[in-house]
């Protein structure tokens with residue numbers, strides 16, 4: 145989906161009802177019109193007439209319009225600060241993030257106008273339900289008919305855990321650094337990236353396998369994505385974080401993927417980053433398929449987890465933009481303990497003892513993928529033309545990348561499924577960072 149440029153947001157002025165009406169008709173014409181009975185359609189046409197739009201403008205409804213290169217591309221109408229009564233995007237600009245942008249702006253205005261406001265609400269017609277769910281609205285009632293139109297009540301939370309959400313990503317650029325063993329974290333990071341790009345931000349993906357670039361752009365916010373491992377994260381990720389330059393007030397967010405128990409490593413990480421001068425604004429964990437301790441691959445359960453988490457990732461991206469995020473402090477004592485332990489070799493040595501990686505030389509095609517891609521430089525090829533992978537347990541971090549992406553299934557954790565888990569094709573992993 146291409147990024148939209150030359151966006152301008154303006155309040156509707158008296159006399160613009162005709163132009164807004166034309167936009168609504170174009171948009172409705174492109175939709176299927178599900179859920180409208182013939183009388184409902186007539187009522188809608190009355191509601192969307194130029195005169196009715198103008199009249200509501202004079203009665204205190206607010207209308208914000210979005211223009212792309214001076215062409216009217218979308219509109220939102222609000223009754224009071226928190227009730228969306230119309231939202232339409234010209235079909236030429238559909239699915240480019242304009243609708244969510246109008247909502248994000250309305251949500252910020254709503255939170256500013258009424259700090260006690262808890263929700264924005266909408267009665268979504270059938271054609272609009274998917275859109276509202278995608279941008280984070282939650283259904284809070286049953287589908288009903290009124291005046292010949294079927295609609296379902298939805299609301300968008302402006303609060304989290306009792307606190308008004310305030311943290312928000314400012315600026316237009318993100319440098320997003322990712323570590324992934326088997327692809328889960330990369331998949332979630334790519335989903336967040338897709339939404340941010342749709343919303344007009346420039347996002348650059350980088351790998352945490354290497355140290356952080358010494359110079360980060362002054363305008364960029366920073367994103368970090370990585371797996372939870374041994375209730376902390378891999379030494380490679382911590383090495384990357386250590387190598388990050390001074391934050392100089394840059395906003396930073398993190399997303400972690402986990403198989404079930406994250407424990408709260410975001411707490412110690414927040415401390416480290418704050419000390420470096422970053423401004424932590426959002427930390428969120430996503431439940432993804434576990435990648436080591438299954439005897440068999442639960443394919444359907446994994447697919448359901450991925451689907452749910454990628455939806456949550458989209459919501460997370462919108463929360464970043466409209467100011468709906470937080471970075472909590474972790475679990476007192478326990479998080480700090482796991483963090484300190486994760487800095488030593490102890491958990492990784494223990495893990496390797498429990499789940500060593502064996503090499504089946506009969507299957508190995510000696511492509512060297514495992515050696516070249518190991519982030520910990522724990523895999524080398526034995527000497528000679530018939531060289532096979534050799535794992536150094538003292539360096540291995542058990543991230544499962546070599547196992548997951550071996551093209552021949554030659555690397556294997558004994559007792560684990562013959563077909564190891566991976567979240568994506570090797571080619572997609574390799575090209576994600578522009579390699």
Ligand SMILES: Cc1cc2nc3c(=O)[nH]c(=O)nc-3n(C[C@H](O)[C@H](O)[C@H](O)COP(=O)(O)O)c2cc1C
Nearest residue numbers: 325326327328329371373374375401402403404405
């Ligand atoms: C060595 C290792 C340790 C792990 N430790 C944890 C853990 O402590 N808690 C948890 O919920 N998941 C844990 N997991 C599961 C991963 O966090 C999860 O599958 C993650 O999404 C993998 O991401 P990736 O594919 O980007 O590497 C661990 C996985 C491995 C390989």
